[in-house]
Amino acid sequence: MASAGGSGGRPQRADARRNIAAILDAAVLCLAEDPDASLGDIAQAAGVGRVTLYGHFKSRADLVDAVLTRTMAEADEILDRVDTTGDPSAALTRLVEASWQIVHQFRAVHRAAGRELPAERLHGSHDRVRRRIQSIVERGRRSGTFRGDLPAKWLTTTVVGLMHAAAEESAAGRLAAGDAPRLISATVLAALTAPDESSGASSG
Amino acid sequence: MASAGGSGGRPQRADARRNIAAILDAAVLCLAEDPDASLGDIAQAAGVGRVTLYGHFKSRADLVDAVLTRTMAEADEILDRVDTTGDPSAALTRLVEASWQIVHQFRAVHRAAGRELPAERLHGSHDRVRRRIQSIVERGRRSGTFRGDLPAKWLTTTVVGLMHAAAEESAAGRLAAGDAPRLISATVLAALTAPDESSGASSG
Known part of the structure; x- marks a missing residue:
């Protein structure tokens, strides 16, 4: 499961929340164009680095x-x-x-x-x-x-x-x-x- | 494309044809059980070695x-x-x-x-x-x-x-x-x- 700043956890910083939202938005668009879009493609479309993306999502799945x-x-x-x-x-x-x-x-x-x-x-x-x-x-x-x-x-x-x-x-x-x-x-x-x-x- | 002994080519040996048929039969059964079945699984189910399988089919695709x-x-x-x-x-x-x-x-x-x-x-x-x-x-x-x-x-x-x-x-x-x-x-x-x-x- 991806981190979601749920109850009990440490509150997510605003920029983390923004990054996650941008990554999810980009993922929807990239996957619509190509169901095999890679994490690299998605990170680029989201305007975040791969390290940032991997910080939020361990894997493509x-x-x-x-x-x-x-x-x-x-x-x-x-x-x-x-x-x-x-x-x-x-x-x-x-x-x-x-x-x-x-x-x-x-x-x-x-x-x-x-x-x-x-x-x-x-x-x-x-x-x-x-x-x-x-x-x-x-x-x-x-x-x-x-x-x-x-x-x-x-x-x-x-x-x-x-x-x-x-x-x-x-x-x-x-x-x-x-x-x-x-x-x-x-x-x-x-x-x-x-x-x-x-x-x-x-x-x- | 897999070799099929088509017109113009060298005729396939009988054991090659048998192996191909066994591999295809095994593939249908293996894929029915698991759509992600590997070439190794299929070779084993067909009773042929991996080298034989790769001799007929270059890749899983x-x-x-x-x-x-x-x-x-x-x-x-x-x-x-x-x-x-x-x-x-x-x-x-x-x-x-x-x-x-x-x-x-x-x-x-x-x-x-x-x-x-x-x-x-x-x-x-x-x-x-x-x-x-x-x-x-x-x-x-x-x-x-x-x-x-x-x-x-x-x-x-x-x-x-x-x-x-x-x-x-x-x-x-x-x-x-x-x-x-x-x-x-x-x-x-x-x-x-x-x-x-x-x-x-x-x-x-």
Whole structure:
């Protein structure tokens, strides 16, 4: 764990706090450009010496872990602002829009973390978005808005999975980031709605 | 590129071919257990010496590349057996079942390749499944089975993305692999069907 000047410890000096913030900012930018960015690249982008960087972060994994921690805090702020009450379809649409920002914006950090950190460390991060979506999915199933013939966990995976798929497409330049929330919501709402009994099914 | 005894070259000796096959088999198994498996681990599992392994594969990237090439050939065999004619929903269901096998079975290889090889190298692999799905999606749109209000490319991303999401869930022990094709198909068919005009939409 990176030093964070937590309770009980000696208070961090202001310049140390500033350096840590600059390093984390630079790391987010560098990793977005190149998930393999080195500590040297990041130190240079942050305008600090390598010795200073190593003074705060023992290793690349340590720095990526700290970036992930800050990213999760920012994600929580975005998610906490979403109104998840009312009609489940509308609530899910709002949550998808906010979650998309997170998935899209922090994709590079997650990618770097996926290479550097144990898989379990990333689950905590995915769970933030996932828990909230699952809660709306379950509410929508209880109210009959969403289908009850498939597990709530799978429907949640559907929503999260489509956001990640859209983020990949966007990063690869095959999908405009601005189009993604609309496409995700339109697809997800259709996927989560109970199958229409009246339509003549023709599958074999 | 690994040596493959191609046209124009000196024919490979039988024991060299056997060794390469054993190394590739071992690599698939080792990488499934640990995406970071070393060349030493793989040589040991293949029952060959490290010198023999290095004689065929200059580096870990070289070996992972060769594993990926063989995996793609196997994927083509599976996909070529799928009947993609007739009703688009039924054809998509059959293709999803076959593609799921590939995505699930070769997930570890792709994961290792994703860490070791350039991103472009993996796109060729994803494209095999993707191209076939997109072709059914487009046919289903022309026949009015699938929705025309969202881009065919996005609907294809939806199908592929859900398979990958299911593979992740299955690998994490949260989804039984045997349940996946049914869940994917049920979700995908609902997502790809044109929105029902008659249902009273209540989204804001």
